[in-house]
Amino acid sequence: MDYSLTLNLPKTKFPMKANLVQKELELIEFWEQNRIYEKMMNRRADNGSFILHDGPPYANGHIHIGHAFNKILKDIIIRSKNMTGFQASYIPGWDCHGLPIEHEVDKKLGPKKQQLSTYEIRKLCREYAKKFVDIQKKEFQRLGVFGDWDHPYLTMDPEYESAIVREFGRLAASGGVYRGLKPVYWCSFCQTALAEAEVEYADHTSPSIWVKFPVRSGFREKFPDLANQASKCSVLIWTTTPWTLPANLAIAVNPDYEYAACQVDDEVWLMAKDLVERTMNVAKISEYQILKTFAGGALLGIISQHPFYERESPIVPAAYVTLDQGTGCVHIAPGHGQEDYEVGQRHGFSPYAPVNQEGKFTSEVQYFAGLPIFKANPEIIRLMREQGTLVFEETVVHSYPHCWRCKNPVIFRATEQWFISMEKNDLRAKALEQIRQVRWIPRWGENRISSMVSDRPDWCISRQRSWGVPIVVFFCSSCQYPIMDREVIEHVADLVAKEGIDIWFQREPKELLPDGFTCPRCQSAEFTKDMNILDVWFESGVSFAAVLEKRPSLRFPADLYLEGSDQHRGWFQSSLLTSVGTRGLPPYRSVLTHGFVVDGEGKKMSKSAGNVIAPQEVIEKLGADILRLWVCSEDYKDDIRICDDLLRRLSDAYRRIRNTCRYLLSNLEDFDPQTDRVPFDQMEEMDRWILHRFQELIARVRKAYEDYEFHILFHGLHNFCTVDLSSFYLDASKDRMYTRGKSSLGRRSGQTAMYEIILGMVKLMAPVLCFTAEEIWKYLPGAKDLPESVHLASLPDPKAEYLDSDLAERWETLLQVRAEVAKVLEAARAAKVIGHSLDAQVSLILTDPKLYDFLKKYKELLPTIFITSSTTLEQTESAPSDAEGYTRSGLFDQLFIKVTHAEGEKCARCWKYSPLVGKAAEYPDLCATCVSVLKSMPDQPSNELQPAVEQGESSR
Template sequence: MEAASCCRVFSTQRCRFPLRRLSAPPWPQPFCTESSGGLVTPSASKRRSRGPVMAAKKAAEGEKQEDGKYKHTVDLPKTTFGLRANSVQREPELQKLWDDNQVLKRVSERNTGTAFVLHDGPPYANGDLHMGHALNKILKDFINRYKLLQNHKVSFVPGWDCHGLPIELKGKFIFLKSMDKETLSALTPIKLRQKAAKFAKATVDAQMKSFKRYGVWADWDNPYLTLSPEYEAAQLEVFGQMVMKGYIYRGRKPVHWSPSSRTALAEAELEYSENHISRSIYAAFKITNPSKSGMLDDFFPNVSLVIWTTTPWTIPANAAVAVNPKLIYAVAEVQSVFESESTSGGKQRKVGNILSSEKGKLFVIVASDLITTLESKWGVKLVVHKSFPGSALEHCRYAHPVNSNECSVILGGDYITTESGTGLVHTAPGHGQEDYITGLKYGLPIISPVDDEGNFTAEAGQFGGLSVLGAGNAAVVKYLDEQYSLILEEPYKHKYPYDWRSKEPTIFRATEQWFASVDGFRDAAMDAIRRVTWVPSQAQNRIVAMTSSRSDWCISRQRTWGVPIPVFYHVDSQEPLITEETIEHIKAIVLKKGSDAWWYMTTEELLPDRYRDKASEYRKGTDTMDVWFDSGSSWAAVLAKRDGLNFPADIYLEGSDQHRGWFQSSLLTSIATTGKAPYSSVITHGFVLDEKGFKMSKSIGNVVDPEKIIVGGKNHREEPGYGADVLRLWVSSVDYTTDVLIGPQILRQMSDMYRKLRGTMRFLLSNLHDWKPDNSVPYNDLPKIDKYALFHLETVMTSMKDSYESYQFYKVYQILQRFATVGLSNFYLDVAKDRLYVGGRVSFTRKSCQTVLMAHLLYLVRAISPIMPHLAEDVWQNLPFQYTLQDGSLANFVFDLKWPEKNEEWLSAPKDDVDFLGVILELRSEVNKILENARTGKLIGSSLDAKVYLHTESSDTVLKLKELSSASNDADALHRLFITSQVDILPILNEEITSSVPYTGKFSNPRTGVIWIGVTRADGAKCERCWNYTQDVGSFHDHPTLCVRCYGVIELQTQPAAAAVS
């Protein structure tokens, strides 16, 4: 690790690394002055340009000052580092430089620290990248680059998720474009898979190109793709281990089913719409056999159970009615029907025939707590005749509303409440998870008369062929009304699951599927979650809630494009053949030939030797694995297989939606097979919204394209190309743990911040153009103001390191904004100009200032490099000297450097001095206000035309002010800090003085008390060279227009070289 001191062994040669030979920017490169765009540093204040700056300006412009004989004596800044970034062209040049010299690989291999692994969650290889992708990959790059600076060996392997329905559909679309519709039968599974693979790989190439342009460093030559044979084989290995541990089973149970995609879906493949509207109904199921207790005898046969459901289409699959044994239910007589149809709250309601019939009395059984609600809802009067606990209803029998079957009342669980409905739940074990669990308890039949496309099968009788989400639903409602079972139908707005790919509603449907039994390792998963570090901390609560309550994981999909579930079925018995031997055999085939082999090889070829004689008795399965099982196996396929990587990974970093996606699937597969989590820390980021806080949408037209941010749109005036570093700067500026905003105005702010920071770096470079290592001034000899600057530099670097370490990049941004583009420029660099430009090339004050500038340059270029690597590298490649590392090698690239160690010497500055100089800065701000008033009143032009008076009753403050005012090193002198020609400390303050000073003010601080401030015109004459007013101008006959200081500088510069050096 390098020492923190800026005093290094330097080569005085200019850097001649390959970048020198790159094309120069296309604009003219004269040195820019403050009035024409800033003297390579943001303007220090609103005050008019002052002496050294103006002198430099006039010298640079060649303007005559008298006879112009002193312009060559001003030490103008010089640098090859352009004021403008020209990022659209420059950044690709820098990226090529990194690639050509294998900087990432070389630096990582040379680092001596431990390996650091941030495991990349694979984006889906389907379409262009969006702002969410940019936010994600750039955040990862911040961390990886910072870890390189911390001497870690960093290996970042990018990955892509390449299987699944959307890519399969793209492959199908590509095939159909080139074929007639009549030739659809020619699209065999293997041809479809080939088309899908080709599309996925092309998408990977396009996305990779974009990620590279973002400035993301990764092992781009060796990414992991979930479609690669080695990855698929590793995935099958994970699957096989779970089979052998008894966690994988086949069963018929309700799963989320997408009729639009014709496949089962995992929870992570669902989106929930808050605005879905269902046809909800209240329906009466007539009791045919009351309980043995006789409690319903007085109401029989006119008593009915009343249920409420938002899925009328599931009524044909009804197997029972469930009640909560702890709730109180009532038998109520329906009286005084108030209305047959009405409109309530804008929702059309239809009252069923049962309420308007004249078939005699109607008694209904509902939860007692809902009587009032149901009276209002139905428009009736309900008269309660009897109440009893739900447990008393068990085993009552009722007539199935659609067929002639007789069904039972059963006892359900706490999921039956009085928050909505009637307190009685229509139970269809083939169409609901809770129904299924309750049904198992009572041995109920699992009825699911729905096919893959979401249509009723013949088992549903008269409803066969109708869509359950459309005509079939309506037909069931109509039938119930005709049978005097419907009490009320009304639209119901609620949260409902949709297929995240097709954006169409899903259903619960019982099918034969393969599942991972989460109960087998749930406790181990919960324990592992508690040992992981979660950023932000509340993310742990989310994944705990999801993992603790999740059902078994349905891992099978009825699709072609995916990794096959390696199972064979007996032709007659349909019993699955899936053993360690068969799985290992298939894994070896896949590793060699890829998963396509499952489709083009015969069953005989796929079976192990000892089963081949019976190959005709088996058929191979057609299901593929859930894509979340694909990506959830990446820890096994990548971390556990590749050299230089660690398992578990140090960090997983993805969007907040991955708590139910990749974070969870990776956790479950890893816990099931290894007993531990695949990650030590998990970082979560929010979603990217437009600058008004709205979700981005093409239809709204508010989509922000990261590519356009970098290279610009068609209209460069409206959509300028900012370059990758401005995009990266935006990423650093936001608190990514919540949803973040971006838009044109925000990008303009980021561009302005970038420009100011670039100006600061340019100022540092340009004033070190003649720097030599021998120029370094030892710390103990530095003026107080320079020690103060180094103290704050070290403090700032410590704060930035803490922020990087805690992944709070927005704090790094805030520190940079305050320090590098405001505090540093507005004070130290502003004050430094006098020393640098007119103080004398070999003067002590200039050397001490350059010592401090060097420290700032070497520290800041490191600090900004994880966030703005292109800017940092551009600075480094324009260094006016070569920088030597401790081992004697040259730091040819900025990432050859390491984060500086803490410099205790810089922090050793006396606290009293640091505190008092801090007060002086506050005092300076007040002085500036009065100087501005004097300028407005035309008393002065620049601040060097002024003399400042100070008075305080605090004797301690007077001593300290006088100490600065008479500083022998000149750099600490008060008039240099105020950038005025003179400062006078008044021992007394009377009316004669105050009345003669035209501009005054007061400054108050607990440390100094009240300080009176006065401003008048400066005494003496104006020095032609430095523009300071002094009494000694005119003292030298050969240079009558110079002050003592400038005369000494001129005399020294005109001496022979040997004499000047001595």
């Protein structure tokens, strides 16, 4: 007789092979056709709303792995919040203006650009941005990201553009916006000012020079004892930007440091005392003498001479001068540095910057007019060498600011720009106070953004480009008075909302101003427009006003902003400053920061290094759920590594989770949760134990979702599948699941536990493995009574009635004993005493009465726990002799274990050995238990479905 037909072998239509690449596309279509996201939004939300505001990615190019990580992380949060009683909508956004897009259009146009109007260039930029919005939208959807994709926010939409204009108007009306001549980051290749957030630091090779500024006057009066050396006395400075020397107007020293007059040959050099030795070593000067030391304050008022111009350079105080490098004497060019500018303001120096927008010296610069500044460096050095003011030169590789777009080095250049004042209306102080009211994840984010806000200069918000939202300011043609009235700006904003921002470039001022408007100062009716555009960080920064305050499903402030750590100086900060400046509050309650995605060795990804991993390629090869599992498995607080080897390991982990779920399903093929469930108090103890363990997992996973600790969630789920289920419970349950009667209490008890686990587990994994969870959902017993999508279900809550600490403690001991027995079983297998563990009889001798009494209560269950045919239990006062062949447990000192081949014959149905095999004449090759089961069977079970094949199942 074929006894396999009498077994309850696992069966399921749920496929073993995931085929995620194809299956995910089918599930995306299912979500779209059945409007699952919309239904999720329309569910009752007992906990109210949760608002995660999307930071807009740039509409330029395909998404990269960093985009994928960020969007998946957000999606996990959105899905988990919706499954825990919140209404958590997701409105995706795109940053559509700015230099990167205009730069790409410029490259495509080439020389043709000169023939086009600003409006025509803007039209091409708009088309370019729209193209990549559509491309990125599809790529984000392919990741499984839920959201209102039909109604995203775009910074180039008229409604959004009008909000930008209004927020500028609010800040201007408060007096927080001003126009000034100040040094700002300037890219001479893109020919525009840049914000700090648009500057990246990279290695750059610069000349490093030490230069003499001959003393012209004041030295004799200050140091009469050195009067004889005054004629050959110089102040020694050090710089890595020789091109700024034509703009030098002063030298700064720190009044509190000690300085020295050093004799070198017949000259005297003035510098900080603590830097003398280092300077002489660098300049390879071994013969020198310190003539005198004095406080830096003694140098104030001395007038030096420019090293190659007939121009004075006075010595002034500056507390920022340090002894970290150089000479302690800093050359001051107020038009080419923020600190230099501030020194200049205190002492009445103009921000002189004789460099044009192309990065070339202007005609007023003697010797170097028309030269690009970096190409002028060697010429300036040559001139100083000829004039005897160059002491020493070398090159240095150092971190230097570069343009984020064109990757070329930038400069500080004083130009007329628009700024938001950090001091007016106490914006800096208010922002710092509000930072303390926000929850920062990780906590170090608070210190990071606080230090940035504390130290930052006024915000330069003007750009000299075409593609963006203009600064809505008019100038009176007669008296040049700037028109920044709130009513005028609101009037323009209304026009923009109706017709788009391009009207600023197409219409005359009188067509944009209210009817009959005249200059409030001189009553002129003639005006010009400011043609600068706003910093794109201002545009995205006011998304709280354009999106949070406008969309019905959103609100201000948001519960969470979530971006990479570079956004402390970018979107997090621009949003904070604009919101505090106009609302007095931050736009967010919490800010979560993740690290950068790097390769397997922790190195930055780049095409040149050949270590780029594109999300599109991973999806085409492995599926989006593997990427989602990667996001969940990594602790995002640090940089996140990804490589082929890591993805392979995650694919293995995914298969273990999937196969565990499949095996659970395969044991539930004949289970109806409406009729076959066993009450908890009637379930077998092993089933009650696994449900206790599962409740602990539920609590741990829910807390991980709540705390955004997704790596804890991943490890918890994976360990439960591999350790609690696969390595023990499912293996130990096979005998009763396969060999007992189909409707027996023991089998139905196991099925009840397995159903509870698979139902809860698929919900727990749904926010992460959104595709796989949806696929499993359709195969659950009683699926017709469940919501049509797992994403319309709720995360399970731990059931208090399933939690039993005493039970857990007992089973912890049982599993410890099992682990000790397993070691001896393995040794017996290696010695060929047994083949499979079912060949074994385990004999236990205990000299510990307490442990003996405990195990005696489980005597009938021990073979199931050990997965052996039989177990004997004996208590003795003394340990067995060595000759008896027992092994002392390493964990339980009074436990002794022996494995022998089980007695009796092997049952042809359950494969256990028993002395009772063959006692029933009609079933000569079966044990008594199997005979009893077969006699109770009404007829032979059908075998319609394909049996599930799982790792380790062949032993059955």
